[in-house]
Amino acid sequence: MTITVKFFASLREQVGKTETQIEFSDSLTVNKIWQQVTANKVLPKHILVAVNQEYASQDTTVKEGDEVAFFPPVTGG
Amino acid sequence: MKIEITANAFNPWQQLQSYEKILNDKYAGVYGAANIFVGTMRNYNEGDTVQSLFLEHYAGMTENYLAKVSKIALERWEIIDTLIIHRVGEIHLGETIVLIATWSGHRQAAFESCRFLIEELKSHAPFWKRETLQNNSVRWVKG
Numbered sequence: 744m745t746i747t748v749k750f751f752a753s754l755r756e757q758v759g760k761t762e763t764q765i766e767f768s769d770s771l772t773v774n775k776i777w778q779q780v781t782a783n784k785v786l787p788k789h790i791l792v793a794v795n796q797e798y799a800s801q802d803t804t805v806k807e808g809d810e811v812a813f814f815p816p817v818t819g820g
Numbered sequence: 821m822k823i824e825i826t827a828n829a830f831n832p833w834q835q836l837q838s839y840e841k842i843l844n845d846k847y848a849g850v851y852g853a854a855n856i857f858v859g860t861m862r863n864y865n866e867g868d869t870v871q872s873l874f875l876e877h878y879a880g881m882t883e884n885y886l887a888k889v890s891k892i893a894l895e896r897w898e899i900i901d902t903l904i905i906h907r908v909g910e911i912h913l914g915e916t917i918v919l920i921a922t923w924s925g926h927r928q929a930a931f932e933s934c935r936f937l938i939e940e941l942k943s944h945a946p947f948w949k950r951e952t953l954q955n956n957s958v959r960w961v962k963g
Binding site: 751752753793812814816817818819 | 946
């Protein structure tokens with residue numbers, strides 16, 4: 744199964760990538776995906792998560808074709 | 821209901837005038853109150869002089885989120901319509917960052933729903949500001 748992972752703003756600069764695709768065979772949580780793309784770093788509590796462009800949690804399970812995004816607290820307006 | 825994310829500078833008062841022309845085709849005489857919030861690029865933040873701002877967003881999710889909260893506002897208050905326009909990209913001093921407007925029969929619903937929209941936008945809509953200070957150093961604004 745393939746999913747797309749996106750990073751935004753300061754987090755994109757820290758991770759060093761805008762977007763990546765990962766392959767996996769079992770069902771994965773958002774937290775596991777973070778560990779896979781950051782070589783097992785702990786997902787900081789203040790980092791926000793979206794799955795398919797809706798806010799989600801670290802425990803959300805993703806499926807084939809999903810888009811997962813990680814980003815810092817928002818600062819619009 | 822209108823949601824627009826734009827990389828182009830805009831005049832909020834011209835946008836309001838244009839939007840009210842369309843609104844009045846259907847609702848002239850129906851609304852008695854409009855509440856407007858305009859957020860503008862200022863030259864200071866956290867004790868430093870700021871010379872410009874870059875605004876990033878999550879295309880798709882941002883629009884969806886703003887549409888979701890606009891629908892909530894339309895259900896929660898007796899308002900006739902909502903308008904949100906937000907800039908992205910390079911923004912200079914004095915330029916408008918965000919325009920929010922709500923229209924209702926009486927002022928209370930217009931005030932409260934407009935406040936709700938700007939607070940929801942600021943706390944949850946996926947936008948991020950990166951500012952360039954007077955000494956040309958660059959930093960992300962902390963949320």
